Amino acid sequence: MGEVATRMTALQRAGKKALVPFVTAGFPTRDVFPQLLEEVSRFADIIEIGVPFSDPLADGPVIQHTSQVALEQGVTLPWILEMLADQQARASVSVPVVLMSYLNPLLQISDGDFFERARRANVAGVIIPDLPVEEGAPYEIAARDQQMDLIYLIAPTTSQERARLIADRSQGFVYLVSITGVTGARDAFPAETFDFLRRMRALTNKPLCVGFGISRPEQVRQLAPEVDGVIVGSSLLRVIMEAPSDPIRAAQRMLTPLRRALDESWSPSSVINAE
């Protein structure tokens, strides 16, 4: 079992829910990012770091923008891995780090295998949004060889049969895409989202984290009882983007109420469910 799975299981046992913030590597600047990462990780159970890509086709306007800014500053996968290795050496990020990357940047790592290098940078897991299970087998093996978790996504459009297969093969947790669409904040979630989360809960014992579109404490309160964790990306990046003079404080202000909402979702029944 990888570090992500271990963490999720520990939280489940304690009846707690995971907060998984997502930040784009090197955003808003390469200099500020390590400190931002450190601060954000204080609120996090797992932290997800986006590798910027020129063509992020599962992403909405915010992550398109942050990726573009990061690329313009020369953020590369090798830079990210070096930064993480350094960060870990300083022990400033104490939670498991998951990289989210489109497949192509991973394929182009030239000096050695991506998974080997990521492991050396203490990366615990990888999410590849353009890698469905049909294409995933070689990457699952490579990840497992490094005791890393390869996390798959399930969407509301996924059939029960496929969902079972994906849940089975996903390591660490299963990433549930809250709505049919790309990343980006939503005002409200339709009933379909809740039906979907319950269907998935009934289908698998694997830890479930829901993401795409979550921005507000009341959304966290609504969604958390159905899952084991929530992923918050675009809305966090937006507040960072809109506070160029003090992005770190802006992130803290945004995450504090989300963390509180999540901790209030603690329930004895979830402890019992996890047993």
Next chain:
Amino acid sequence: MHYGQPDERGRFGRFGGQYVPETVMEALLELERQFQSAWHDEAFRRLFHHHLREFVGRPTPLYFAERLTEALGGARIYLKREDLCHTGAHKINNCVGQALLTLRMGKRRIVAETGAGQHGVATAAVAARFGLECIVYMGEIDMERQAPNVFRMQLLGAEVVGVAEGSRTLKEAINAAIRDWVTNVRTTHYLLGSVVGPHPYPVMVRSFQAVIGEEVKEQLLEREGRLPDYLVACVGGGSNSIGLFYPFLDEESVQIIGVEAGGRGPGLGEHAATLSFGTPGVLHGAHSFLLQDRFGQIASTHSVSAGLDYPGVGPEHSFLKETGRVTYVTVSDREALEAFEELSELEGIIPALEPAHALAFLRRLIPRTSKEDIVVVGLSGRGDKDLQLARQAMEEYHHG
């Protein structure tokens, strides 16, 4: 020999595959099932060919270019006149096929990307013809350089959405179309315009475009009693070329040449010659050759021709390059413009700038041929959309 590509998982050797967000996987699998069942259904095939005849105007002529042949002094040159298709390019063959599939799947909304505007116009036309809602994504640079086509699409009832991201050309238009599809996948079919993207698009679009090569085979047999010695076509995503080449891949005597956009030169960003200068990677759902930097970021491209201005290429072409069955070459902006003028003056046919690349290669190919040889060039579209651009570029060259 039997070519037999792709395999049942949509792989052409090591190329192809389905690298897409999970949200559209179910729709892709459904498309694959529907395409397979339709393609093996006699009634569907009859309907497809009915619309190719009545709406598109097929078969298109295989035209003997007498004065061009004389001027170049070698092989007999035939032009496959896809420029005479309704809406002015080969793109509509595929659009008719996919529109019929869309109806078969019970969807009422289509989205498409367009570069030169030819695929957008063809999509808008079939959408009007079959009563489908149609959204076309187009990079803002392309909207400028192919302005007449924007109005055509609007006139045909399509909504044209400008894309302001990145290089503001075809690649970003595809990104935007995919994002729309990911969001509206339950009601919407993505009518992709070339043999790129995830399986089953490359094999499906090839199947709809193969009518080009099938007609050539028949027409040439009738006229010359034999197969051609050379096939030449331009390669953007690769659909008009694979349509021409596919029925001949098993004919070993036929030499096949794909012509890519060499732009202003071989530096990254100066051209769109993916097979000639690229390396393998994953973009827009498939593993294929790409123009990219060493960190896997997709490069910007340049070509005088909007329809070739794309950093990827269909996975089947990557396979055909690796196996050596097809030879890929490049032609510069300038050579393409010269061929554009030459065909206009010698044959009274104004080609699109895309197939002008294929025509330009004749200047290099014909001196190596004899008068008994036969060359067939895919004339994938007409040049109406390019007049403004060609005039500007020609003035620059003539004065500069």
